[in-house]
Amino acid sequence: xxxxxxxxxxxxxxxxxxxxxxxxxxxxxxxxxxxxxxxxxxxxxxxxxxxxxxxxxxxxxxxxxxxxxxxxxxxxxxxxxxxxxxxxxxxxxxxxxxxxxxxxxxxxxxxxxxxxxxxxxxxxxxxxxxxxxxxxxxxxxxxxxxxxxxxxxxxxxxxxxxxxxxxxxxxxxxxxxxxxxxxxxxxxxxxxxxxxxxxxxxxxxxxxxxxxxxxxxxxxxxxxxxxxxxxxxxxxxxxxxx
Amino acid sequence: xxxxxxxxxxxxxxxxxxxxxxxxxxxxxxxxxxxxxxxxxxxxxxxxxxxxxxxxxxxxxxxxxxxxxxxxxxxxxxxxxxxxxxxxxxxxxxxxxxxxxxxxxxxxxxxxxxxxxxxxxxxxxxxxxxxxxxxxxxxxxxxxxxxxxxxxxxxxxxxxxxxxxxxxxxxxxxxxxxxxxxxxxxxxxxxxxxxxxxxxxxxxxxxxxxxxxxxxxxxxxxx
Numbered sequence: 451x452x453x454x455x456x457x458x459x460x461x462x463x464x465x466x467x468x469x470x471x472x473x474x475x476x477x478x479x480x481x482x483x484x485x486x487x488x489x490x491x492x493x494x495x496x497x498x499x500x501x502x503x504x505x506x507x508x509x510x511x512x513x514x515x516x517x518x519x520x521x522x523x524x525x526x527x528x529x530x531x532x533x534x535x536x537x538x539x540x541x542x543x544x545x546x547x548x549x550x551x552x553x554x555x556x557x558x559x560x561x562x563x564x565x566x567x568x569x570x571x572x573x574x575x576x577x578x579x580x581x582x583x584x585x586x587x588x589x590x591x592x593x594x595x596x597x598x599x600x601x602x603x604x605x606x607x608x609x610x611x612x613x614x615x616x617x618x619x620x621x622x623x624x625x626x627x628x629x630x631x632x633x634x635x636x637x638x639x640x641x642x643x644x645x646x647x648x649x650x651x652x653x654x655x656x657x658x659x660x661x662x663x664x665x666x667x668x669x670x671x672x673x674x675x676x677x678x679x680x681x682x683x684x685x686x687x688x689x690x691x692x
Numbered sequence: 693x694x695x696x697x698x699x700x701x702x703x704x705x706x707x708x709x710x711x712x713x714x715x716x717x718x719x720x721x722x723x724x725x726x727x728x729x730x731x732x733x734x735x736x737x738x739x740x741x742x743x744x745x746x747x748x749x750x751x752x753x754x755x756x757x758x759x760x761x762x763x764x765x766x767x768x769x770x771x772x773x774x775x776x777x778x779x780x781x782x783x784x785x786x787x788x789x790x791x792x793x794x795x796x797x798x799x800x801x802x803x804x805x806x807x808x809x810x811x812x813x814x815x816x817x818x819x820x821x822x823x824x825x826x827x828x829x830x831x832x833x834x835x836x837x838x839x840x841x842x843x844x845x846x847x848x849x850x851x852x853x854x855x856x857x858x859x860x861x862x863x864x865x866x867x868x869x870x871x872x873x874x875x876x877x878x879x880x881x882x883x884x885x886x887x888x889x890x891x892x893x894x895x896x897x898x899x900x901x902x903x904x905x906x907x908x909x910x911x912x913x914x915x
Contacts, residue, residue: 521822539814543911553819
């Protein structure tokens with residue numbers, strides 16, 4: 451059984467059908483890059499997987515947790531998949547450490563000392579142990595994004611969804627975040643990432659999904675997708691990258 | 693202009709003034725605490741609550757914001773007893789203030805919630821928090837921080853507006869000033885003293901609210 455099973459998912463915003471029947475299975479430990487033009491539905495697909503968007507039809511399942519619109523199902527699902535956002539979304543009134551501790555204590559009812567120990571461990575993992583007491587506005591964009599990764603990891607998810615996690619960063623800060631993601635991939639974390647970092651996708655990912663007009667247009671290992679694109683749309687997309 | 697100022701009555705009546713100050717302070721502190729709590733609850737209901745609750749809260753808010761405080765007070769103190777609801781002057785005054793501040797602070801807090809980016813909600817949800825937990829732990833404090841100056845002003849307005857409760861014989865500072873001038877016929881002096889005390893109370897209250905802000909919001913800037 452796959453870790454993430456996406457079956458014939460359709461999603462419309464009003465009359466505009468953004469996802470036109472998506473099928474995708476993700477095995478444990480896979481690192482998948484979702485590429486495509488803006489408006490092709492890649493972010494929407496990611497947001498459907500943890501229920502930030504409701505789907506019109508089809509089904510999504512993560513490690514046995516079924517996507518359903520009620521809070522109980524959503525919570526069960528979201529405990530299995532973490533999400534990292536383009537704009538970090540750290541809680542501005544809490545320190546880095548408190549950001550990582552909060553959901554453990556609120557959602558999992560973890561006692562404070564254990565939540566704090568976990569927070570220190572996760573911040574260390576992203577190289578920010580020394581920023582435990584810093585507030586988000588005292589951190590660079592790259593550091594904020596790494597705290598956001600630590601915050602998601604502290605919930606011990608089985609997979610991480612990364613929605614253009616480096617797009618809001620200055621060029622010199624992109625690498626420090628990608629390095630952390632790369633390390634997670636090497637440790638066997640299942641990753642689904644919408645990204646514009648083609649070289650990263652080529653180097654790190656096990657499969658690349660090219661989305662076009664709300665469909666999975668091409669899918670395969672990076673060598674195939676980047677080296678021998680089958681469709682003119684993908685060739686055009688890759689050509690426009692340089 | 694042969695008027696001679698005379699403050700000698702202060703020696704006899706300072707106790708009356710002090711009692712008035714204490715009543716005004718008590719009404720303000722209790723009224724503000726309960727009123728803001730009601731306002732936060734209503735702001736949650738009106739912006740994030742269940743669909744059936746929204747029109748109920750909206751009706752309450754608009755009813756209170758579009759009628760005079762004095763009439764609300766009279767309705768509670770003189771009107772409700774007809775339905776068998778009896779209250780002391782202080783209880784009626786407090787209830788009127790809580791209901792009034794609740795409506796105004798609802799709209800102020802709601803503005804703070806609306807100014808909070810969708811990303812904050814989504815971050816909370818995606819970590820597994822329920823909608824209510826996300827509001828309580830993620831959204832509320834930054835939202836309050838954004839509107840704290842406006843909310844502070846509204847609380848000061850309620851404190852100053854509490855002078856009206858003397859009209860139902862709640863023995864606040866205004867009641868004390870009225871009482872003293874009716875006994876001493878020193879209207880100018882009575883009201884100038886009351887004015888200065890109100891001014892001092894308002895300044896004190898603003899400082900107190902600033903202090904609460906420092907405790908509540910560890911970061912001065914927030915998005």
